[in-house]
Amino acid sequence: MTTTKLDLTGLKCPLPALKTRKALKALKPGDLLEVRCTDPLSxxxxxxxxxxxxxxxxAIERGESQIVFLIRKADDLIEKANG
Incomplete structure (x- = not known):
């Protein structure tokens, strides 16, 4: 299991969600993705x-100027059931 960090500070909607989706596709089940955003819509x-x-x-951490999401990649079986 690995943790990948994604710094999306300064990007506005819809880029944080789109870049998060792309990063998640590259991860293996159980891996963590730490996403750092400044867009309140994230x-x-x-x-x-x-x-x-x-x-x-x-986990979600909200600071004064940024939001940090810690996301766990789901098992492929769960994705296929939802996909």
Missing amino acids: VIDIPNLLRETGDRVE
Whole structure:
């Protein structure tokens, strides 16, 4: 299991969700993706994306100027069932 960090600070909707989707495709089941955003809409867009993909948020940290998501890549079987 690995943790990949994705810095999306400064990007506006819909780029954080699109880049998160692309990064998740490259991960193996059980891997973690740490996504750092500054776009306030990412707190809506990224959880909506994860409902589609079947991946899950392990943690969300909200600071004054940024949001950090820790996302666990789902097993392929879950993705196929949702896909």
